[in-house]
Amino acid sequence: IVMTQSPVTLSVSLGERATLSCRASQSISSKLAWYQQKPGQAPRLLIFGASTRATGIPDRFSGSGSGTEFTLTISSLQSEDFAVYYCQQYNNWPPYTFGQGTKLEIK
Amino acid sequence: QVQLVASGGGVGQPGRSLRLSCAASGFTFRNYPMHWVRQAPGKGLEWVAVLSNDGDNKNYADSVKGRFTISRDNSKNTLYLQLNSLRAEDTAIYYCARSVTIFGVIDYWGQGTLVTVSS
Numbered sequence: 001i002v003m004t005q006s007p008v009t010l011s012v013s014l015g016e017r018a019t020l021s022c023r024a025s026q027s028i029s030s031k032l033a034w035y036q037q038k039p040g041q042a043p044r045l046l047i048f049g050a051s052t053r054a055t056g057i058p059d060r061f062s063g064s065g066s067g068t069e070f071t072l073t074i075s076s077l078q079s080e081d082f083a084v085y086y087c088q089q090y091n092n093w094p095p096y097t098f099g100q101g102t103k104l105e106i107k
Numbered sequence: 108q109v110q111l112v113a114s115g116g117g118v119g120q121p122g123r124s125l126r127l128s129c130a131a132s133g134f135t136f137r138n139y140p141m142h143w144v145r146q147a148p149g150k151g152l153e154w155v156a157v158l159s160n161d162g163d164n165k166n167y168a169d170s171v172k173g174r175f176t177i178s179r180d181n182s183k184n185t186l187y188l189q190l191n192s193l194r195a196e197d198t199a200i201y202y203c204a205r206s207v208t209i210f211g212v213i214d215y216w217g218q219g220t221l222v223t224v225s226s
Contacts, residue, residue: 033212035152042202042216043152054214086152093210094166096142096154 001025001092005085005099011107015076020102022070022087031091034063034072037101038083046085047072074104082106109133111203111217118223119193129186129203129217137161137181140209143188144216145199155201156188159209170196193224 002025012018022032030050035043045054047063050070060075074081087099115127129141143155156167156177165177176189186203200219206212 042218044216045212045214048212048214088152088213090210090212094154094157095168096144096210096213098152098154100151 001028001089001097003087003089003097003099005087005102007102008100009103009105011105012077013107014079016107018074018077018081018104020072020074020085020104022065022072022099024068024070024089026092027067028089028091030066031089032063032065032070033088033090034061035086035088036081036083037086043086077104079106109205109215111205111215113201113203113217113220116201116220116222118225119190120226121193121195121224123193125190125193125222127188127190127201127203127220127222129188131184131186131203131205134205136184139205139207140211141177141179141186142204142206142213143175143177143186144202144204144213145197145222146202146219147196147199150199153199157206157209158186164209190222193222195224198222198224 004023006021032050034047037043051063062073064071084101110132113129119125142157158165158177174192178187202219204213204216
């Protein structure tokens with residue numbers, strides 16, 4: 001399964017909303033996760049099951065979608081949110097597959 | 108808290124071998140499937156391998172099948188990845204990670220160890 005994220009780079013101002021998209025080449029039900037990765041760090045789980053926040057993740061992060069179309073929304077961007085975001089499917093395996101990433105940068 | 112500390116990276120020559128280790132703490136290691144995921148410099152994430160909690164079931168990405176071997180020692184709370192027949196395209200940061208079920212979501216990642224394949 002090929003995961004395609006858009007856009008590749010997203011420029012957003014502090015306090016604004018960011019919307020990131022992820023598309024699967026075939027249906028993955030709701031078996032989708034979102035990860036955040038900051039420079040020099042390991043990825044961190046944000047969302048699993050397409051819409052469930054992981055432990056300790058602020059409620060400004062929300063996920064939606066099912067089947068082939070998914071969205072990660074960050075409602076009011078904080079400085080610590082600027083990072084690269086990856087989606088990953090875990091419905092059809094092996095292998096797990098990741099999207100190519102969306103870099104969220106400050107406008 | 109959950110900690111996964113990978114080690115063993117370094118420079119390896121093409122065709123040679125390296126062994127990576129991942130020391131786990133803060134959770135009951137023997138209850139969790141474990142993964143290796145890699146990231147080439149400046150690139151995205153590529154899943155490499157998974158091993159069930161009891162060590163009986165394992166799966167590999169096609170890109171490493173037949174060359175890499177995942178294993179674990181539950182008495183030492185340690186995960187391993189044996190890298191044989193190294194290629195330049197194996198150059199990457201290798202992360203160990205865990206999931207609650209063998210192909211469930213990956214919920215914790217270690218900090219990674221860098222493998223560079225170069226002559």
